[in-house]
Amino acid sequence: MTAATRSGSSSRIPSEAARAATDLRLSVEQASYAYAPNPHQAPVFTLEATSFQAKAGEVVAVLGPNASGKSTLLQIISGALPPLSGRVLLNGFVTHQLDYRTRGQRIAMVQQESPLLFPSKAWEFVLQGRHPYGKSLRFESDEDVVIAENALSQVGAEHLGARWMDQISGGEKQRVILARALAQQPLLLLLDEPTLHLDIGAQVDLLETLRRLAAENRYTIVVVTHELNLAGEYADQVVLLQKGKCLRVGAPANVYQRDLLEQVFQTQLTVETGASGRPRVNLLPGAQS
Amino acid sequence: MRPLTLSRLVLQCLFLAAILFCVMVLALKFGAIHVSLYGLGRDLLRVFLGQSNDISTEYSLILNLRLPRILLGAFVGASLSIAGTSFQALLRNPLADPYVLGVSSGAAVGAILALLLEPHLALASEIAAIFTPLGGFLGAAVAITAVYFLGRRNGRIDSSTLLLGGVITASLLSALIVLLLTTLPSSNFRGMAYWLMGDLSSVPSRPLAWVLRVGFAVAAIVIYATASDLNLLLSGEKEAMHLGVDVRRIRLVVYLAASALTGLAVSVSGAIGYVGLLIPHLMRMIYGADHRILLPASAFGGAIALVIADILARTVASPSELPVGAITAIAGAPLFIYLLRRRFA
Numbered sequence: 001m002t003a004a005t006r007s008g009s010s011s012r013i014p015s016e017a018a019r020a021a022t023d024l025r026l027s028v029e030q031a032s033y034a035y036a037p038n039p040h041q042a043p044v045f046t047l048e049a050t051s052f053q054a055k056a057g058e059v060v061a062v063l064g065p066n067a068s069g070k071s072t073l074l075q076i077i078s079g080a081l082p083p084l085s086g087r088v089l090l091n092g093f094v095t096h097q098l099d100y101r102t103r104g105q106r107i108a109m110v111q112q113e114s115p116l117l118f119p120s121k122a123w124e125f126v127l128q129g130r131h132p133y134g135k136s137l138r139f140e141s142d143e144d145v146v147i148a149e150n151a152l153s154q155v156g157a158e159h160l161g162a163r164w165m166d167q168i169s170g171g172e173k174q175r176v177i178l179a180r181a182l183a184q185q186p187l188l189l190l191l192d193e194p195t196l197h198l199d200i201g202a203q204v205d206l207l208e209t210l211r212r213l214a215a216e217n218r219y220t221i222v223v224v225t226h227e228l229n230l231a232g233e234y235a236d237q238v239v240l241l242q243k244g245k246c247l248r249v250g251a252p253a254n255v256y257q258r259d260l261l262e263q264v265f266q267t268q269l270t271v272e273t274g275a276s277g278r279p280r281v282n283l284l285p286g287a288q289s
Numbered sequence: 290m291r292p293l294t295l296s297r298l299v300l301q302c303l304f305l306a307a308i309l310f311c312v313m314v315l316a317l318k319f320g321a322i323h324v325s326l327y328g329l330g331r332d333l334l335r336v337f338l339g340q341s342n343d344i345s346t347e348y349s350l351i352l353n354l355r356l357p358r359i360l361l362g363a364f365v366g367a368s369l370s371i372a373g374t375s376f377q378a379l380l381r382n383p384l385a386d387p388y389v390l391g392v393s394s395g396a397a398v399g400a401i402l403a404l405l406l407e408p409h410l411a412l413a414s415e416i417a418a419i420f421t422p423l424g425g426f427l428g429a430a431v432a433i434t435a436v437y438f439l440g441r442r443n444g445r446i447d448s449s450t451l452l453l454g455g456v457i458t459a460s461l462l463s464a465l466i467v468l469l470l471t472t473l474p475s476s477n478f479r480g481m482a483y484w485l486m487g488d489l490s491s492v493p494s495r496p497l498a499w500v501l502r503v504g505f506a507v508a509a510i511v512i513y514a515t516a517s518d519l520n521l522l523l524s525g526e527k528e529a530m531h532l533g534v535d536v537r538r539i540r541l542v543v544y545l546a547a548s549a550l551t552g553l554a555v556s557v558s559g560a561i562g563y564v565g566l567l568i569p570h571l572m573r574m575i576y577g578a579d580h581r582i583l584l585p586a587s588a589f590g591g592a593i594a595l596v597i598a599d600i601l602a603r604t605v606a607s608p609s610e611l612p613v614g615a616i617t618a619i620a621g622a623p624l625f626i627y628l629l630r631r632r633f634a
Contacts (some may be wrong), residue, residue, distance in 0.1 A: 100535045101533045118578035124292075
């Protein structure tokens with residue numbers, strides 16, 4: 001059911017995945033990265049070779065403690081950072097070699113924060129997602145407006161269109177930012193901690209929306225998150241990182257093992273199977289050593 | 290949803306152009322010699338019809354002396370406003386302006402150095418005409434590069450560090466201007482007030498005027514071609530990149546073009562302050578932050594503002610003249626403080 005492989009074992013891709021290769025959309029192949037403040041020093045941060053694959057319509061969650069390399073991995077997948085070794089393929093094209101415009105048409109990124117220098121209306125913000133499709137100076141067509149309106153209604157935010165971006169709540173803003181990404185009509189949708197400033201209801205809401213969009217629009221979605229239970233509930237695959245090392249890739253039920261999670265997150269917890277058949281993580285506060 | 294359309298853009302530009310025209314006619318009327326609007330209109334029409342010989346001496350004096358100065362004011366105002374709008378978008382700082390950031394002072398130093406070198410090079414007069422604006426451009430480019438790197442912390446532009454870096458650069462360069470003008474034989478140079486405050490009293494020679502026109506047209510078109518990329522840069526360089534903007538190319542191109550506009554303006558009018566700050570703000574309040582309309586609106590707005598400021602400079606203390614930079618600073622500095630307080634409140 002999954003095309004995932006463990007880190008460092010891409011030479012042993014299961015034959016099942018090879019047969020499903022026509023459906024394969026995203027392929028992260030031994031991608032690694034090293035960051036050094038200057039080229040003569042030893043790198044202060046490294047991401048060791050990481051591999052996983054995802055099909056159209058799949059949701060992948062990238063999990064791990066702070067400074068484990070989650071955002072770096074996402075930047076590499078987006079093509080913004082060229083990997084030190086290995087490569088990331090989207091429909092067979094190396095993502096960091098795509099020109100900016102093509103990349104903007106195929107990969108949409110929802111970042112941790114989208115500060116606005118001068119506030120704009122929500123619909124203007126969503127229309128920005130049409131930028132990769134236009135020549136520099138063209139004016140938005142009626143088609144662009146329809147696409148932007150659709151994007152807003154797909155995230156249930158059509159009523160926000162006429163509002164100013166700095167006058168809506170965090171959850172509403174996150175929807176509008178997501179709508180802008182949808183207006184790019186991407187193949188691959190990347191989200192960097194989209195639930196960060198949202199209350200629990202809005203978090204569930206967002207993940208539900210992502211799940212639905214992945215199914216309806218056949219997006220491949222990669223989402224970086226701290227929310228173990230949300231990831232366990234909604235992701236097809238999880239990628240578990242720790243200190244720049246990819247520990248485990250697979251279905252949540254396979255990755256969510258008590259010993260492993262306790263060691264990675266440095267806290268005591270239990271893992272049980274919820275009503276949906278998905279793993280549930282319970283923190284055991286007070287039991288911490 | 291009603292995105293910007295070409296017809297709305299053209300309509301707004303025509304409206305602003307009409308205001309600019311009216312302001313220019315008023316600027317022709319006001320001054321030491323009084324003339325009637327009717328006479329002006331009649332003689333302007335004659336010039337357009339090629340009947341220059343029928344114009345009375347009085348009016349021909351006005352057209353030959355005041356008109357070039359007014360056109361210069363419009364050019365300088367438009368250039369500084371476009372440069373200000375560009376710097377604000379690239380640096381993601383609403384307080385960025387060629388004067389505040391020291392770019393104008395850099396251009397002034399460059400222009401003075403060019404004036405200093407020029408007699409030693411025995412250049413043909415056509416090339417000599419390019420020489421001062423070229424010096425201004427190089428000075429502006431060096432200054433904005435310095436300020437850009439001064440304002441970077443941990444790989445991103447920090448607003449207050451950037452402004453402080455600009456203020457320090459401006460103050461250092463102003464001191465350099467004073468030093469240059471004091472120690473050098475002064476006969477070839479205009480006064481300190483000109484370079485430090487700016488004024489519009491010296492009309493450029495004919496070949497220089499052509500350099501200004503061509504330079505302005507090229508730089509303005511180059512910047513305008515990036516208008517929708519600048520819109521995205523407002524939400525950050527990373528965001529823009531993910532939306533298909535080649536950030537490094539746009540940044541380089543716009544910095545160069547905006548430095549060129551500043552260099553051109555400063556080399557013929559000195560460092561006039563606050564136009565590039567005030568006007569983009571005003572226009573953003575009216576037209577919003579879409580650079581496809583904001584850039585041309587700022588250009589017209591800057592032209593209108595500087596022509597008005599020049600009318601005041603010529604008439605407030607008549608018969609003596611104020612440097613036009615004094616007027617723009619009196620109007621602009623309080624606004625700057627207001628924006629600063631609102632931003633960091």
